[in-house]
Amino acid sequence: MQLYDIVVIGGGPAGLAAAISAKEHYEGKVLILEREKQLGGILNQCIHNGFGKNIFSEDLTGPEFVQKFIDKIKELNISYKLNTTVLNLSDTKEINVVNSEIGTFKICAKTIIIATGCRERPRGFSNLPGSRCAGIYTVGCAQKFVNIEGYMPGKEIVILGTGDIALTVARRLAIEGANVKAVIESKNIIDAVDKKLCDSLKDFNIPLKMMHKVVDIQGESRIEGITLVKIDSNNEVISGSEERISCDALLLSVDLYPDNELAKQARIAVNSSTGRIKLNENSQTNIGGIFACGGVVQGYSCHESVVKQSYDIGESASLYANNSEI
Numbered sequence: 001m002q003l004y005d006i007v008v009i010g011g012g013p014a015g016l017a018a019a020i021s022a023k024e025h026y027e028g029k030v031l032i033l034e035r036e037k038q039l040g041g042i043l044n045q046c047i048h049n050g051f052g053k054n055i056f057s058e059d060l061t062g063p064e065f066v067q068k069f070i071d072k073i074k075e076l077n078i079s080y081k082l083n084t085t086v087l088n089l090s091d092t093k094e095i096n097v098v099n100s101e102i103g104t105f106k107i108c109a110k111t112i113i114i115a116t117g118c119r120e121r122p123r124g125f126s127n128l129p130g131s132r133c134a135g136i137y138t139v140g141c142a143q144k145f146v147n148i149e150g151y152m153p154g155k156e157i158v159i160l161g162t163g164d165i166a167l168t169v170a171r172r173l174a175i176e177g178a179n180v181k182a183v184i185e186s187k188n189i190i191d192a193v194d195k196k197l198c199d200s201l202k203d204f205n206i207p208l209k210m211m212h213k214v215v216d217i218q219g220e221s222r223i224e225g226i227t228l229v230k231i232d233s234n235n236e237v238i239s240g241s242e243e244r245i246s247c248d249a250l251l252l253s254v255d256l257y258p259d260n261e262l263a264k265q266a267r268i269a270v271n272s273s274t275g276r277i278k279l280n281e282n283s284q285t286n287i288g289g290i291f292a293c294g295g296v297v298q299g300y301s302c303h304e305s306v307v308k309q310s311y312d313i314g315e316s317a318s319l320y321a322n323n324s325e326i
Contacts, residue, residue, distance in 0.1 A: 001105075001106045001107070001108055002105065002106070002107045002108070003029075003107075003108050003109075004028075004029045004030065004031045004079075004107060004108075004109045004110075005026065005028030005029045005030065005109065005110045005111065005321045006019075006022045006026070006028060006029070006030045006031070006109060006110065006111045006112075006113065006317055006318065006321050007030075007031045007032075007033065007095060007107060007109040007111070007112050007113070008022070008030070008031070008032045008033070008112075008113045008115055009033050009086055009089070009095070009112065009113070009114050009115060009116060009262065010032075010033070010034065010041070010114070010115035010116045010117060010294070010296075011032050011033070011034030011036070011039040011040065011041060011080060011082075011115075012040065012041020012042060012043070012066075012115065012117050012294065012295075013040070013041060013043055013065070013066055013069065013294070013303055013306060013307055013310070014041075014115040014117065014293045014294025014295065014306050014307070014309075014310040015032055015034070015041070015113070015115035015293075015294065015310070016032070016039060016040075016066065016069035016070065016072075016073060017069060017293075017306075017307045017310035017311050017314065018113045018115055018291075018293050018294075018310040018311070018313050018314035018317070019032050019073065019078050019113075019314065020069065020072050020073065020076065020078070020311075020314065021310070021311040021312075021313075021314025021315050021318070022111075022113070022314040022315070022317050022318045022321075023076045023078050023314075023318075024076070024314075025314070025315050025318035025319070026318035026319075026321055026322055028110075028318075028321055028322075029079070030078050030079065031078075031079045031080065031081070031107070031109075032073070032078065032079070032080035032081070033080075033081055033084050033086055033095075033097060033107075034080060034081070034082050034083075034084060035083070035084060035085045035086075036082065036083070037082055037083055038082065039066070039069075039070050039073070039080060039082070040062075040063065040066035040067075040069075040070065041066070041117060042062075042117065042140070043062035043063065043065060043066045043303070044062065044063055044066065044148065045062070045140075045143050045144045045147045045148050046061070046062030046063075046143075046147075046168075047061050047062060047063060047147050048061060048062070048168055048172070049061050050194075051064070051065035051303060052064070052065045052068070054304050055304055055307060056068060065303070081097075081099060082099075083099050083100060083101075084097050084098070084099040085097065085098050085099070086262055087104070088262070088265050089112070089114075089262045089263075089265055089266045090265075090266055091266045091267050091268075091287050091290075093108065093109050093110070093111075093112055093289055093290065094106060094107070094108050095107040095108075095109065095112070110289065110320070110321045111289050111290075111291065111317045111318075111320050111321040112289065112290045112291070113290075113291045113292065113293060113313060113314065113317050114262060114263055114268075114277065114285075114290065114291070114292040114293075114296055115292070115293050115294045115296065115310065116258075116259040116260070116262060116263075116294075116295075116296050117258075117259055117294055117295040117296060118256040118257060118258050118259060118295040118296070118299065118300055119256065119257060119259045120138040120139075120140045120141070120254055120255075120256060120257075121254040121255050121256070121257055122138075122254070128160075128214055128217060128252075129214075129215060129216055129217070130214075130215075130216040130217030130218065130226075131217045131218060131219050131220065131223070133217070133219040133220060133221060133222050133223050133224075134221060134222045134223065135153075135154060135219065135222045135223035135247075135248055135249045135250065136217070136223060136249075136250045136251075136252065137153050137249065137250075137251055137252070138251070138252050138253075138254055139159065139161070139163070139165045139166045139169045139251045139252065139253045140165055141153075142169055142173075142249075142251050143165065143168070143169050143172070146169075146172060146173065146176060147172070152173070152176060152178060153173075153249045153251065154178065154247070154248040154249025155178055155179060155248055155249075156178075156179050156181055156246060156247045156248050156249070157173055157178050157179065157180050157181065157247060157248075157249045157250075157251060158180075158181055158182050158183075158184065158226055158245055158247045158249070158250050158251070159180065159182070159183045159184070159250075159251045159253065160184050160214060160250065160251065160252050160253060161183075161184070161185065161191065161252060161253025161254070162183060162185045162190035162191045162192055162208075162253065163191045163192055163253040164191075164192045164193055164194055164197060165253065166183065166191075166192070166251070166253035167183070167190070167192050167194075167197035167198065167200065167201065168197060169251065170183055170200070170201060170204075170206055171197070171200040171201075171203075171204060171206075174204040174206060175204075180204070180206045181207070181245055181246075181247055182206070182207045182208075182209050182228075182245055183201060183206055183207070183208050183209070184209045184212050184213070184214065184228060185208070185209065185210050185211070185212070186211065186212065186213045186231065186235075187210070187211070188210055188211055188233075189210075190208075190210075191253070193302075209228070211230055211231050211232070212228045212229065212230050212231065213228060213229060213231055214226050214227070214228050214250075215227050215228065215229050215237075215242075217250065218244075222248060223247060223248060223249065223250055224246065224247075224248070225244055225245060225246040225247055226244070226245055226247060226250060227242060227243070227244050227245075228242075228243055228245065229241045229242050229243070256295070256299065256300040257275050258270075258274070258275040258276050258277065258295060258296045258297075258299060259295075259296055260275050260276070260277060260296055263277050263285070263292065263296070266287060266290065267287070268285045268286060268287055268290060268292075269285065269286040274299060276296065276297055276298070276299055277292040277296050277297050279291075279292060279297060282316065283312065283313055283316040284316070284320070288320075289320055289321075291313050291316060291317045291320075292313070293306075293309055293310040293313035293314075294306050294309070294310055297309070
């Protein structure tokens with residue numbers, strides 16, 4: 001069994017900020033567990049700028065932003081294990097993990113910080129009718145394909161939804177030469193927090209179809225097209241509004257949901273409607289010595305808000321660890 005004072009589960013911006021803060025306030029052994037092959041989390045695939053203005057007074061891309069935290073992690077000699085998956089977490093603060101180097105092993109900690117972030121919901125939450133063929137992805141998956149793996153999800157693309165990631169991906173795909181044939185929204189307003197992203201659709205002549213919904217998906221082995229209809233304010237289909245758009249990829253902008261499975265295993269209290277981990281007045285979960293920060297607590301939120309909350313949680317965790325024994 002490996003023993004640590006503070007273990008942070010998740011190496012995204014929240015986990016990195018919490019680990020840095022914990023180490024700055026406490027001289028004990030801090031460990032970060034990250035299931036991907038590099039630290040940084042989702043921001044590694046966000047190669048557009050707009051990060052760090054209020055924290056570093058610089059306009060940075062996602063990778064540039066997280067690199068500043070990674071540099072600090074190394075400066076403080078904070079340990080981290082990559083390609084390491086947490087199998088389960090107990091309410092006694094024992095963590096079972098696995099990686100290719102060691103296999104399965106157990107870690108025991110005075111204090112644990114859960115920073116597992118959010119995940120995209122699968123297609124089923126979009127209630128899409130029609131074929132279940134290949135070529136249907138979430139926008140986050142498509143963003144990873146293009147920005148990290150170097151693959152295009154398709155050449156003729158339709159995007160369903162208008163969240164920030166959806167509009168960012170639409171612009172990115174257009175830059176890479178894809179024909180983004182439409183961005184479809186069932187409401188009369190876009191979901192994106194950054195409304196300026198709509199300007200990029202105009203810049204690249206990407207049609208934005210508001211008050212529309214997909215009623216059919218065509219294709220056998222791979223998607224060949226979709227059928228959409230226009231709807232009124234009562235969500236009723238307007239007669240004669242059917243339109244078919246041929247495409248070889250459909251990208252879904254689905255809701256993000258807190259990645260709370262480990263918390264549930266440890267019987268940590270979770271909000272039944274939002275899925276977010278609950279924290280008490282001492283910034284802890286209902287189990288003493290287990291904290292949480294970032295998207296798993298706040299849901300999808302501004303990166304600067306996530307970092308600030310995570311710094312605070314890291315300090316609280318260090319105070320707990322300083323007065324605890326394994």
